[in-house]
Amino acid sequence: MEKFITLTSTIVPLPIENVDTDQIIPARFLKATSKEGFGDNLFADWRYDSNGDEKKDFVLNEPKYKGAEILVAGKNFGSGSSREHAAWAIAGYGFRVVVSSFFADIFKNNAMNNFVLPVVVSEQFLADIFDAVKQDTKMTLTIDLEAQTITNNATGKSESFAINTYKKECFLKGLDDIDYLLSKKELIEEYEHKNCQ
Amino acid sequence: MKTLFDKIWDAHVVSSVDDGPTQLYIDRMYCHEVTSPQAFDGLRKRGLKVFRPQQITCMPDHNIPTVNQEKPIEDPVSKNQVDTLDKNAKEFGVNYYPMGHEKNGVIHVVGPENGLSLPGMTMVCGDSHTSTHGAMGAVAFGIGTSEVEMVLATQCVFQSKPKTMRILVNGKLKEGVTPKDVALYIISKMTTGGATGYFVEYAGDVIKNMSMEGRLTVCNLSIEMGARGGMIAPDETTFEYVKGREFAPKGEEWEKALAYWKTLKTDEGAVFDKEISFDAADIEPMVTYGTNPGMGMGITESIPTLDQIDAAGRVSFEKSLDYMGFKPGEKLLGKSIDYVFLGSCTNGRIEDFRAFTNYVEGRKKADNVIAWLVPGSWAVEKQIKAEGLDKILHDAGFELRQPGCSACLAMNDDKVPAGKYAVSTSNRNFEGRQGPGARTILAGPLVAAAAAVTGRITDPRG
């Protein structure tokens, strides 16, 4: 996996609360048996009309937001189902960071397992980003994982964000949980042995 | 002094990473066809076998049609996903109940009814409604596909320990109030993200007096307020339910298990990170009016007005009502509806069919309503027939379909058309959940029955 250290990018603003996983990737797109191709259907029902044509007014379709690697969304992003397809869709589209003031639990894990970094900011910081992007659609954010800070380059303000040391290492080194767990096989067998007495 | 959750969690810790997640041992994993193919694939790519195949149980449920299951699935994409599970289950040697098998059905209905889900266990599935199994007195939660792969490979997951919350519901439920109404009421007060980061234990008289089916319904909906899971301490009701089921322990094993299960309760004086209590007398039959399960109200109440919604939430609130075709401040009673769905892992159990049948007995289905009655499993279907409920339903103008997830998420052909209203006993009213443009009103089996015979949102109490 690609290592994540710092990222400066323009953003796609989605100032809606409680964006659920059925919105991120509707159930009818879950029938694939690989992880590829979900990016095209990210936010499908908001993004395309019933003929499959792009809806002009949806933010992902606006040319000025193209190429952004950071999605900034309203509170409680990713609620609903455990479908990892939501994380694959976000990663597949090209986002490497999602910023919100609150994430649903399972989504957060799924995102991290796919090297998409969920960054939790304060309500005020979030509101400031939405304000700034209204003024200038090309405003940028900088995420520095080593320092655990996020900076709004339009206002110059920074905030620190939390991530546990283990996950941080995984991101910085590009390692996943399975590699780690496989190295712990004896421990698992020991546990099993102890518990069937 | 420990909470029930802590007792089970602590008993399953294999190791912890400093300032990181816990490596948790998983007793049982369920897999369905939607969230498992990439996990099996991952295993293949790493050249691994399933570590403990006897602890993995797979079945297709999301994509399967609810008619003509004896024939091949028509939709080629659905068929491919179901066939992929078939192939993976056989190749990796895990327990497998294919479509049409007597033990097939919605995974969260099948697990408990076969004694696969037991008190004290840790259980996971690539499905958020895994919280259902917590009703057995277990720690059960949904995981993503990468984590499914982890469990296949190592029988462990990495999880940060959630905070604990106890929700007490005390008092006596009013007539016509079902477990689903209790859950929808709790979620309406907690909001859709209100329990995020917590594992919930439900307790209090109402929970104590509730049947196992009812408890499964309540725990099922835990995720709709964001909780990692929900659980209920096992008691005589639980033991009675489990005893004699196919995979439940027998003989001496049973006695041993029972002795352990009896220790599974929150110690007096144990501290929860949060405690909330509700009064049963405040709970009415519920309906939802919006596009998340937290947007619910008593059936006789009115949708909130704009000034009752905080400023930050107003855009979402208006967008939601716009989608539903409702106005702030209006009542739903008397509104005309088009579809009724009885089923899902929330309300697809025998008690739900009994309640629905009891209400419609001697009445007739409204002509303007299309009703989908989908048992949660073949075992439920068998029981419905054994009790003669299918005849009563038939006389009232209703037919049973074959088991599966069906219109709960409309991955098969059971889709509610755009703009149509469905009173649904399932668990999610998200935009497009029951089909693109479909408008879902979540309710319990009695409200669904009343809507089915009147064609309108109707108070089942009279």
Ligand code: SF4
């Ligand atoms: S019935 Fe609905 S909620 Fe339950 S497992 Fe199936 S799709 Fe998910």
